[in-house]
Amino acid sequence: MTSRSSSNSRSPWLLAHAFLVFGFLYLPIGVLIVYSFNGEGVGGFPPHHLTLDWYRTLFNDGAIWDSVINSLEVACAAMIIALAFGVPAALALDRAQFPGKALFRRLVLLPLILPGIITGLSLLMLFDLAHTKLSLLTIVLGHGTALISVATTEVFAGLQKFDRAQEEASLDLGANYWQTFWRITVPNLKLPIIGAALLIFTLSMDEIAVSFFLIGRDNTLPLEIWGRLRRGITPEINAISAIIFLFSLAAIVLWYRLRVKAEGSVEVGAELLETQENYTLER
């Protein structure tokens, strides 16, 4: 409160700056949505002849919907892989000592900070060496592996607040580790796990840099859009983009609610900062 009263004179500039930045951030999104209804196609000011034609074209476009199905499948499978290895990895980092622990922690986080092209190409070389045919499966393996870090950091953060006494009690009362894991550990980590799952799903749906190199015959949605963009701008893309935006919006509101429920407050920034710190600090 003190800061508010004593430096009020500077806040008009900050307010104006904030408005400008928000304008900058939302301008392209607004343009996309407006022009998805523009009868004259993309570009051209002012927009006129509002129409739903592009949405109609879009809904009749088989290739796009095939790619949507592919992307949904890939995202689900990647989510399962990332959780299946990311959750144990968080438990391992929290509870076990093993040689190479520091290296492991750094390695897991690397795909998040490295440009996607490096991860994509190195996986391409691996699959090439193993004579694995590129397909949706190779994309699943790429996404699943690259996104393990998301599951690991979210669950690891949850574990820091987690009271181990419950697990101890469960073990003392005769439950085995497997039962304790499913009945105590997982329910207690429910919110971080769901949050991570949602984040992994969204990131996979949108991922393009890694997929770019691992794509086989079937396209994911971003690659289908990419292919069309390379051929030129079509307003259909605006329509699908507007739909993607709505889904992203729903996903983030959901995720945000979960976050508030889990933490009381929301600090994704802290997460990113932590990612950086996790990467660099050895605990």
Add this chain to the structure above:
Amino acid sequence: MFSRAYKLAVTVPPLAWVALFLLTPYLLMFCYSFWSISPAQTIVHSWNVQNYRELVTVSVYWQTLLRSMWIAARVTLFSLLLGYPLAYFLSFYGGSRKDLLYQLVIIPLWVSYLVRAYAWKTILGSDGVLNTLLQYVHLAKHPLEFLLYSPFAVVLTLTHIYTPFTFLPIYASLEHIPRNLVEASHDLGATPAQTFWKVIFPLSIPGVLAGATFAFVLSLGDFLAPLLLGGPSGIMISNVVVSLFGAAYNWPLGAAISFCMLVLVVALLFVSERLEKKWSFS
């Protein structure tokens, strides 16, 4: 309390998976960078540093790398200039609307990368929204051609994409500043400017470093925005790699460039870690 079996069960599978699908590929990239390509377009597994020599001697490679770093540096600078004051405003003047505003910043982060890059293309094109608007209000007679297919378009788009990324860690570090430090500074007679430069800014440096590192590294390796919006003058180093893995078909040379990028990124992370440790007060 956890048995040996439990520890093995949670450690071995992730370790094995990561070794197979992360460590091996990165090492493979390293190996590839020492191999070469035969005239018959097959990969020769004999070890030599020819690829690295080529990177140093053929000017187009290191010039493209320098240009990419220059683009990434501008993106980083603009992202900080946009992100820092915004984070400061939200953290100190956000009031009751803080949560909502915060959500508004992260929403664009969740909107597809491709969708946002594409949106800029529709805005900047020669018959795009901006050019037709300028002509509509008679500010320009002809479309401004430099807007699209230029480094300008790439920098603008990447700044748009990485500003929220930069914002997040800065905001987090500002939120972690104990407010009584700020109050103490005021009470001891510091002007708002002094309080900012002597108390707040130094404490937010770890966030600035984290944000800057993200923005720089991720924009340095980008190849989609340059392909979509960059034109010939906006080509970045990853585009060279893409062509070496595609039409130009020289995987070993492409691997050498990628590996250099990997080393550069890891070195940057290392430096930013050192600086962060130096500046973090806890």
